[in-house]
Amino acid sequence: MNKIIGFIGFGKMAQAMAGGMIHSGLIRADQMMASMRTENSRTLAAEQFRIKVSASNRDIAAFADVLFLAVAPYTYFEVIEEIKDNIKPDAIIITIAAGITASDVENAFGNKIKVVRTMPNTPSLVGAGMTAVSVNSEITDEDLVSVEKLLSSFGKVEIIAEAQMDAIPAISGSSPAYVYMMIEAMADGGVRQGLSRDQSYRLAAQAVLGAAQMVLETGKHPGELKDQVTSPGGATIAAVSTLEQERFRGAILAAMDSCTAKVKELGKK
Ligand SMILES: NC(=O)C1=CN([C@@H]2O[C@H](COP(=O)(O)OP(=O)(O)OC[C@H]3O[C@@H](n4cnc5c(N)ncnc54)[C@H](O)[C@@H]3O)[C@@H](O)[C@H]2O)C=CC1
Ligand SMILES: O=C(O)[C@@H]1CCC=N1
Known part of the structure; x- marks a missing residue:
């Protein structure tokens, strides 16, 4: 897949997905970028995953075709405020945070953006993930095909109505x-x-x-x-x-x- 994949925040869940994607062969490490706050975590991630790293969330937002917001739910809106003027016009924003809705994210960006709300799990690291997915109205059929392909590289995907997304953490x-x-x-x-x-x-x-x-x-x-x-x-x-x-x-x-x-x-x- 010929897309740049960005991660804002590179904690446990982001690392599991990135590791699964690289291992599957769908995405090369040099197509991936992640922002991390400490020098130590950037050095470790660059060594372990061979991806590009940055201290700047805005840098990652500016380059990514598919941008994973991989920070804690309570950090989401400050991060969106920080990056909202830097994302590519056609970027697909992938949320992974428990409880954060697509409309919360759309409102925070303040204009029409492509949002895919997901709930993944850590077995993604070994290609055995389970990711529930719901999409907003800006996502085209073609976008959905690429998103499903990307998320399937590290496990199974189920398309879910957004109204049911809050139920997914408990089950998977x-x-x-x-x-x-x-x-x-x-x-x-x-x-x-x-x-x-x-x-x-x-x-x-x-x-x-x-x-x-x-x-x-x-x-x-x-x-x-x-x-x-x-x-x-x-x-x-x-x-x-x-x-x-x-x-x-x-x-x-x-x-x-x-x-x-x-x-x-x-x-x-
Ligand atoms: N751990 C899991 O099994 C799953 C986690 N999630 C979701 O993934 C998200 C992250 O969770 P974890 O990976 O478990 O947490 P984590 O604490 O391992 O990762 C969060 C990362 O975000 C970084 N961060 C915090 N503020 C930041 C900022 N302003 N800019 C850039 N980076 C920042 C932190 O340094 C940390 O590395 C949450 O929203 C959670 O709901 C979703 C499904 C499963
Ligand atoms: O503990 C949490 O809130 C996140 C969501 C699902 C797994 N970890």
């Missing part, structure tokens, strides 16, 4: 954190039974990966797949019974409610 943006907690707990359980820590992580992570792949590839209901594991009178149903008593599914639902409530709060600031 933040949820890798819950899964890591489960893998950590499963590994602790393995260690408790005398397995090594390393082997426990590999066993637990591969079981989670395989279970997810079963849901995606067989198209079967997760309950049916669970039933296939629970041998009558066996060990799995004993574990399932304990999980139900401990309100495992209720805990996940409650966590997702907290996540969505926080997303809505972040969008109000």
Whole structure:
């Protein structure tokens, strides 16, 4: 793809997407630029990713065809104020911040601009990301094709109505954190039974990966797949019974409610 990709802010999420894009071969490192505030982070990013770096958000805005706003939600509007007169007229602005709407961003730029609101996740770094996408009315069909191609370079893409975007962090943006907690707990359980820590992580992570792949590839209901594991009178149903008593599914639902409530709060600031 022959576009200059810019990142304003180059923290955890921006690095995951940039790493995934470069690894896929769709974007070369020399097509990418990012602004960072400290000398140390610029040196590290230039060494690790081989991308162009700058201390100036305006420099990045001026060169990018596709510009990722990769700062925290509460920093969005000061950054837009800073760069709004520097962006290319046809630039595509990609937002990744929880809770920030496309119309908030349009209003902050103050004129007609192309906005793609996304909610990615950190597995983008290894090409296994999940990015939800909604677009504003300035985005053409041709723009959407390029954006989907770019975002697909580091994982799967789902087009979502903007009204549903606040629900996405809980299910795919933040949820890798819950899964890591489960893998950590499963590994602790393995260690408790005398397995090594390393082997426990590999066993637990591969079981989670395989279970997810079963849901995606067989198209079967997760309950049916669970039933296939629970041998009558066996060990799995004993574990399932304990999980139900401990309100495992209720805990996940409650966590997702907290996540969505926080997303809505972040969008109000
Ligand atoms: N970490 C994740 O898994 C995900 C994060 N996001 C979104 O990504 C955005 C960034 O989050 P993280 O990468 O987790 O945070 P982070 O703290 O790792 O990255 C933010 C970066 O922005 C830089 N920054 C702050 N003010 C700046 C300014 N005025 N100009 C230029 N750079 C500035 C910071 O130095 C930092 O490196 C947030 O809006 C968040 O909602 C979205 C999906 C997933
Ligand atoms: O924690 C956050 O607010 C961001 C949004 C999704 C993942 N990280």
